[in-house]
Amino acid sequence: MRSEELKVKSFDMNTLSTAAKPIIIALWLSLLFLPFKGFKAAILFFAIFSVLLLSLKFLSPYKKIFAERLQIFSKKIYLLSVNRYPSIVIRSALLLLILTMPFMVRDYFIDVAILVGIYVILALGLNVVVGFTGLLNLGFVAFYAIGAYTYALLNTKFGIGFWSALPFSLVITSVAGFLLAIPALRLRGDYLAIVTLGFGEIARLILNNWDSMTRGPNGISGIAPPEILSISFGKLSHYYYLVFLFVILTLFITRRVYASRIGRAWVAIREDEIAASAMGINTTLYKLYAFAFGTFWAGLAGALFSGKMQFVSPESFTFMESVLILCMVILGGLGSIPGVIFGAFILVLLPEVLREVQLYRMLSLGVGLVLMMIFRPQGLLGGKRVSLRS
Amino acid sequence: MLKLNGIHTFYGPIEALRGINIEVKQGEIVSLIGNNGAGKSTTLMTISGILKPQAGDIVFEGEGIGGMPPHRIVEMGISQVPEGRRIFPRLTIKENLEMGAYTKFKVQLDKIFELFPVLKERQKQLGGTLSGGEQQMLAIGRALMSNPKLLLLDEPSLGLAPIIVSKIFRTIKDINREGVTVLLVEQNARAALKLSNKGYVLETGKIVLEGKGEYLLINEQLKKAYLGE
Numbered sequence: 001m002r003s004e005e006l007k008v009k010s011f012d013m014n015t016l017s018t019a020a021k022p023i024i025i026a027l028w029l030s031l032l033f034l035p036f037k038g039f040k041a042a043i044l045f046f047a048i049f050s051v052l053l054l055s056l057k058f059l060s061p062y063k064k065i066f067a068e069r070l071q072i073f074s075k076k077i078y079l080l081s082v083n084r085y086p087s088i089v090i091r092s093a094l095l096l097l098i099l100t101m102p103f104m105v106r107d108y109f110i111d112v113a114i115l116v117g118i119y120v121i122l123a124l125g126l127n128v129v130v131g132f133t134g135l136l137n138l139g140f141v142a143f144y145a146i147g148a149y150t151y152a153l154l155n156t157k158f159g160i161g162f163w164s165a166l167p168f169s170l171v172i173t174s175v176a177g178f179l180l181a182i183p184a185l186r187l188r189g190d191y192l193a194i195v196t197l198g199f200g201e202i203a204r205l206i207l208n209n210w211d212s213m214t215r216g217p218n219g220i221s222g223i224a225p226p227e228i229l230s231i232s233f234g235k236l237s238h239y240y241y242l243v244f245l246f247v248i249l250t251l252f253i254t255r256r257v258y259a260s261r262i263g264r265a266w267v268a269i270r271e272d273e274i275a276a277s278a279m280g281i282n283t284t285l286y287k288l289y290a291f292a293f294g295t296f297w298a299g300l301a302g303a304l305f306s307g308k309m310q311f312v313s314p315e316s317f318t319f320m321e322s323v324l325i326l327c328m329v330i331l332g333g334l335g336s337i338p339g340v341i342f343g344a345f346i347l348v349l350l351p352e353v354l355r356e357v358q359l360y361r362m363l364s365l366g367v368g369l370v371l372m373m374i375f376r377p378q379g380l381l382g383g384k385r386v387s388l389r390s
Numbered sequence: 391m392l393k394l395n396g397i398h399t400f401y402g403p404i405e406a407l408r409g410i411n412i413e414v415k416q417g418e419i420v421s422l423i424g425n426n427g428a429g430k431s432t433t434l435m436t437i438s439g440i441l442k443p444q445a446g447d448i449v450f451e452g453e454g455i456g457g458m459p460p461h462r463i464v465e466m467g468i469s470q471v472p473e474g475r476r477i478f479p480r481l482t483i484k485e486n487l488e489m490g491a492y493t494k495f496k497v498q499l500d501k502i503f504e505l506f507p508v509l510k511e512r513q514k515q516l517g518g519t520l521s522g523g524e525q526q527m528l529a530i531g532r533a534l535m536s537n538p539k540l541l542l543l544d545e546p547s548l549g550l551a552p553i554i555v556s557k558i559f560r561t562i563k564d565i566n567r568e569g570v571t572v573l574l575v576e577q578n579a580r581a582a583l584k585l586s587n588k589g590y591v592l593e594t595g596k597i598v599l600e601g602k603g604e605y606l607l608i609n610e611q612l613k614k615a616y617l618g619e
């Protein structure tokens with residue numbers, strides 16, 4: 001009798017707490033809208049979200065089904081992009097599409113596509129650090145900036161062309177990555193994240209304030225686009241192909257390195273650092289490699305960005321940019337190369353598609369990421385398993 | 391083969407090892423027993439180079455290895471099965487084993503599969519999905535991949551059913567017979583001492599008792615404290 005009563009009571013408590021959670025989440029979400037849409041709308045949103053989340057909660061089998069659907073969907077995409085047999089046709093079609101795109105669409109789309117390419121390179125680079133090695137770097141944009149400014153300065157001050165300046169961009173960026181890593185890697189987890197975040201901010205502040213060198217917030221303009229045999233890549237479609245080639249190169253090399261001995265060491269460090277060093281892996285050294293190798297690609301992306309925009313200013317290298325690149329890596333699936341490419345695609349295209357609702361860009365990104373953490377923590381294209389032979 | 395002289399190891403201000411002397415001879419099984427928090431794992435981590443001793447020296451085959459980085463120590467022929475196994479959960483059995491051979495150019499899986507046939511059957515299974523016993527076998531197999539001269543084992547019986555425990559202990563004996571020297575850390579004092587040529591008893595960072603395995607088994611003091619009699 002007694003225990004029965006208790007049971008009933010605890011059941012009530014349970015339903016109460018399960019009901020409370022969605023309502024708190026709804027409250028939080030609607031508070032986010034408060035500054036944009038005013039009080040009335042916030043209340044409306046609160047009501048909508050509560051109903052939505054509560055019904056979601058009480059129809060919890062729905063979550064399973066939804067997650068399964070999502071899985072099937074992403075598997076399909078994955079198969080399309082990765083699996084060999086049915087996709088040779090699809091692959092060549094995709095390649096054809098990519099190659100002929102500039103002839104078919106307006107300049108605006110080529111512009112966006114170039115941006116996608118640059119972000120793919122950036123995201124692949126950050127993926128080496130965060131996805132392969134498991135080190136959180138929140139200041140990745142600093143290296144992007146260093147790459148961009150190196151080319152900008154070499155070109156405008158000394159008249160050095162893109163191809164001669166590119167190695168400098170790459171080397172200086174990697175060395176910067178290496179130098180930051182030496183002290184930063186003594187720290188772990190959250191502390192590493194904070195130090196890298198600080199580095200990102202310092203880099204931006206230097207660019208902003210070192211007027212004599214970087215012209216501060218005015219930025220540097222008149223950067224020459226790359227040229228080969230006096231053919232300038234100033235034309236959008238030319239630049240598009242250039243970026244495409246570099247994306248392929250990045251893809252090829254990061255895949256190769258991931259499958260190599262170095263890649264194995266990175267994965268071991270990510271999975272369990274102590275076990276990795278017990279296996280005889282020089283963890284400090286390989287973490288340094290990961291930092292330097294990851295930032296190398298940021299240097300490339302930076303130089304390409306400079307050459308494309310023909311203008312750089314600190315405004316392009318804010319903390320939000322670091323977050324955006326990180327989101328690309330996480331959204332697509334940490335450590336999964338096709339996933340990261342997919343993530344970069346979505347996060348560049350989405351704001352372009354949703355231009356009118358720019359205001360909500362970050363908001364929807366946040367909501368999207370939260371939902372993903374609930375339904376698909378391994379990322380959209382990340383498999384359950386993170387194989388060494390991707 | 392291995393000699394620890396007056397080793398002191400700290401975690402920040404905490405002195406976990408307070409002057410430890412241990413000697414392991416070629417071909418022996420030596421066990422190190424003691425209560426929770428006595429410093430057993432710390433001792434193994436110090437030998438492996440993952441922790442640095444503040445004072446004292448560690449000599450392995452005539453060479454001082456105190457303060458050497460862990461990867462050099464593995465190359466010299468010391469391999470550890472860490473406490474809690476520390477399997478790479480999202481890698482397959484095969485990939486886990488290959489990691490164990492990181493310092494080697496050739497990967498020799500046959501010997502390990504002979505020792506643990508289960509691992510061969512399940513090569514493609516993820517490490518994280520194995521049972522506790524299988525994980526322990528994988529951890530031992532992985533440590534053997536580097537062909538060590540000295541194997542450090544940290545509580546291989548932890549959380550395993552009695553049948554599996556005796557199987558693991560038998561395997562340790564087999565490995566030893568093949569010529570690998572073993573330093574074994576155990577809570578399961580009786581089983582460990584039966585197996586060992588020599589034992590050390592560690593208490594709050596100090597060796598309080600040492601001697602032949604069979605001698606320690608009948609020691610009154612030890613019986614009370616560790617053998618539960």
Ligand SMILES: Nc1ncnc2c1ncn2[C@@H]1O[C@H](COP(=O)(O)OP(=O)(O)OP(=O)(O)O)[C@@H](O)[C@H]1O
Pocket residue numbers: 401404406424425426427428429430431432433473577
């Ligand atoms: N990372 C750490 N930071 C601070 N103190 C630690 C750390 N690791 C261990 N200690 C302390 O050092 C002492 C020895 O720990 P150790 O892990 O070596 O014990 P142990 O003998 O292996 O115990 P168990 O049988 O429980 O594994 C303990 O007092 C413990 O609290």
Ligand SMILES: [Mg+2]
Pocket residue numbers: 430431432473544
């Ligand atoms: Mg221990």
